[in-house]
């Protein structure tokens with residue numbers, strides 16, 4: 036059974052803080068699956084919510100839940116597996132963090148730990164170290180005075196320090212995959228007590244390179260099987276391939292929650308494109324940044340180009356910092372903090388910065404190089420700060436490099452009511468683009484279970 040709710044009522048007030056939903060006319064919230072729990076209307080109406088958790092939510096100045104939160108909180112509390120998608124910046128983090136904390140408070144299980152190992156009860160996997168840190172901060176604030184301990188484990192930090200912290204005991208472990216694997220291999224972490232497993236940015240985590248690592252974790256002998264754990268997956272972009280793969284990690288009665296159009300961009304971003312060749316990009320970038328550079332992220336494909344551009348921009352009196360994976364973690368942290376604190380105007384980064392990071396200071400995203408996939412474009416321009424305000428994105432489109440994006444870009448722009456450049460439409464007619472036509476399929480927010488097998492109720496995973 037599908038429950039399809041034209042949920043305008045939940046957008047009709049502006050939040051105290053920086054999320055604006057009141058103009059999302061006709062935004063559709065869709066839940067696929069059976070026995071769907073009722074959505075909540077306010078945080079106070081969450082069944083059995085502990086007073087302390089409510090107080091922590093209030094301290095964060097979250098006055099009312101966003102649409103994804105209204106639906107996902109009761110779903111997760113009911114114990115169902117969930118695959119969910121909603122636009123960038125729509126509050127997906129606390130959409131799963133709040134019910135997880137509530138479950139740990141209301142149904143406590145003694146934390147298993149000794150001098151050599153610890154058994155976290157919740158594992159949250161994220162693609163980058165920076166996102167792990169951000170998520171840990173959110174969790175720490177919401178678990179204040181609850182007796183629930185959380186920790187972020189990620190590479191680039193002393194293993195001995197992280198090991199000590201983990202052995203002190205942690206209920207909720209936020210982790211990047213490499214460091215987690217290494218702690219598991221050394222027996223510092225085992226999964227025997229895992230109750231909830233979360234894949235944040237699930238489409239990124241199930242990309243070809245990462246999928247085998249995820250499989251390695253989920254196939255670990257100590258990991259409870261799918262029937263004995265709750266599995267949650269979230270992302271702002273959910274291509275069809277991910278929806279296919281993800282089902283194999285979920286119970287067959289999982290719920291699929293989609294808020295708005297799958298993999299769409301916010302209407303509050305003015306998306307501008309320039310057709311350029313690679314030799315024109317640097318001058319064009321400088322020209323744009325000389326007019327106004329405050330709060331700009333420049334996305335670049337190659338790490339050496341990041342460093343080169345930062346040197347060049349600084350020489351031209353445009354204060355910039357680099358972010359890519361070849362830099363020491365300490366330098367990555369300083370660069371990000373300087374940008375966050377507005378000590379520097381421009382962050383030049385690879386796709387390391389494209390996912391999940393909540394940049395309040397960003398009002399302009401520049402794609403110096405286009406990403407290889409449309410999902411990364413959607414994620415990148417979603418890094419803009421305050422959702423309620425108009426932000427801009429500027430993209431340098433090189434037809435020789437980026438032609439495979441023509442069709443999905445046109446679709447993305449049309450969905451967000453953006454102007455589609457004539458040259459992009461012309462390129463679409465180019466024979467080169469024919470192969471990309473089927474990319475359109477990935478925007479259809481279908482429940483894969485219904486596509487593949489209309490009578491899949493008996494199917495066992």
Ligand SMILES: Nc1ncnc2c1ncn2[C@@H]1O[C@H](COP(=O)(O)OP(=O)(O)OP(=O)(O)O)[C@@H](O)[C@H]1O
Pocket residue numbers: 050052053054096097098099100101104121122123124125126127128129270271390391392393417
């Ligand atoms: N109910 C709420 N009321 C007000 N602000 C909120 C609420 N929920 C979340 N926020 C804030 O919205 C911002 C974005 O939240 P979050 O990072 O969870 O978005 P997201 O959906 O995960 O985005 P992305 O897809 O980019 O990862 C954060 O600053 C967060 O504190």
Ligand SMILES: [Mg+2]
Pocket residue numbers: 127128391
């Ligand atoms: Mg997120």
